[in-house]
Amino acid sequence: MSVKQRPNGVWRARYRDQNGKEHSKHEKTKKAAQKWLDEQTAAMVTGQWADPTAGRVTWDEWVSRWLTMQVWVPGTTTAAKTAVESVPWRMRAIRDVKHADVQMWVTRESERGLAPSTIRTRLNYVQMAFRAAVDNQVIARNPALRVKTPRQRKREAKMRTLTADQVATALESAGEFRLFVAVCVFAGLRLGEAAGLQVGDIDFERSVIAVRRQVQGTSIPSTRVVPPKAGSEREVFVPAELIDMLRGVGNPTPDAFVFRTVMGHLYNRNSAGEEWRKIRAAVGFDDEVTLHTFRHTFASNLIASGCDVVTVQRALGHSQPSITLNVYSHLWPSAEDKTRTATATFMGEVLATADPVRTPS
Known part of the structure; x- marks a missing residue:
């Protein structure tokens, strides 16, 4: 290193970087040149350095x-490809993308009507790509950090679940x-997980279904059997009645x-979907009721029965409890509901105790 x-x-x-490659910069004053050199040195020491080229x-x-x-x-x-190809800076140098560019992209996606959940998903992939660029010393900082996303207002109200009568009809x-x-409805399996279920995954004695694989693809040529989504391998404890139904697989x-x-x-996404669409038409359900609706129904029933978030997370195969909360938080009683219920119970006990000792007027 020298000036x-x-x-x-x-x-x-x-100066020379960790790989021995020389980098240089010309400045009008010695002070400016030394300042730049000090910044590069500090960045290498702290692990924040990126190759300027x-x-x-x-x-x-x-x-x-x-x-x-x-x-x-x-x-x-x-x-991931859909997400990273939706940004407006595709042909710009990655080092020139600023935080404001990412925030403006998110804002415009919201303004054109894209669902908040979709925007969050796309931003997550974009953040991952920038983070990898930092890790590989392509850029020094991730411009997608602390980008604000649109609030999900009443998104949950659009989530469809079915009543017991509707499930029975289906x-x-x-x-x-x-x-x-x-x-799908009594074990909460995703379409691909149900399609990938094998006889050996069913423990008939313990009434347990193990999720060990899924079927991916939308057609016969593209159908592939692959591991479940990350963190989705699990055992689902199911009713004995479902196990009895499965005994007849032959x-x-x-x-x-x-x-x-x-x-x-x-079964792949299209063939299973086609079977369901026939059933849906026969019973008169609208187009918003999909096979995934049964998974939502499974989850809502667990929550209504008093299951905590970790129990629901494990049953659904979510990698983190936060994912479960992001999707189903509206189904758990709110703090206000709990306060009202707890106080009502206490008030009932108090009044029940006070009434017998009350002196008649």
């Missing part, structure tokens, strides 16, 4: 490289697809899939 004056009077500061790559160039580093299932990769009309619907081979189409294929 030297050039023959033309300009001061040149230079690396940040010249465009956002598209960086995220293309970043996506190849991931070990995601295809569905996650598709969601099951009665489901025909050969009845058992598939049953594991094939005793542990690695046999429980559900297949009439043509013998595994």
Whole structure:
């Protein structure tokens, strides 16, 4: 590291990074050159240094490289690509993207009517890409930190759940697809998890279903059996009645899939969705009632029965309790509800004690 004056009077500061590569900058004064050198040195010591030339790559160039580093299932990769390709700075150098750019993108996405939950998801992937750029010394700071997202007002009101009568009606009309619907509503399995269920995943003695895989894809050629979403491997404790229904699957081979189409294929998102749409039309449900509605119904029943957030999280296979709360917090009693109930109970006890000893007038 050094600061030297050039023959033309300009001061040149230079240093070598951890890999031995030399970097330099010219300033009009020695003080300015030394200040820059001190900043670079401090950044290397604190781990905040980034290669000034690396940040010249465009956002598209960086995220293309970043996506190849991931070990995601295809569905996650598709969601990530949708997110990182929705930003307006795709052709700009990644080092030139500022916090204001990210905030403006989020604001405009909200103004054009994108759901708050969708914006949060997209921002999460964008933040991950920037964070990886920092970790790989492409940029020094993550400009997507502390970006404000739109508040989710009454989002939960749009969540559909079904009554016991509606579930019964769906099951009665489901025909050969009845058992598939049953594991969605009575075990809370996602569509892909139900499609990936094997006989060996069912513990008939303990009344437990193990979620060990999922089916991804929207067509027969694209169908793949992959591990569950991160953190979704779990055991679901289910009613004995559901286990009794599953006893009739017929094939005793542990690695046999429980559900297949009439043509013998595994169910994928489109084929399972098509079966459900037939049932939905038959019973008169509107288009907002999907197979995932049964999972919401499963969760709402757990919460209504007094299950705490960790219990619900584990049953649903959410990687963190915060995810469960983000989706279902409106179903738990509020602090006001708890206060009112607790006080009403106490008041009832007080009045019940006071009445017998009250002196008649």
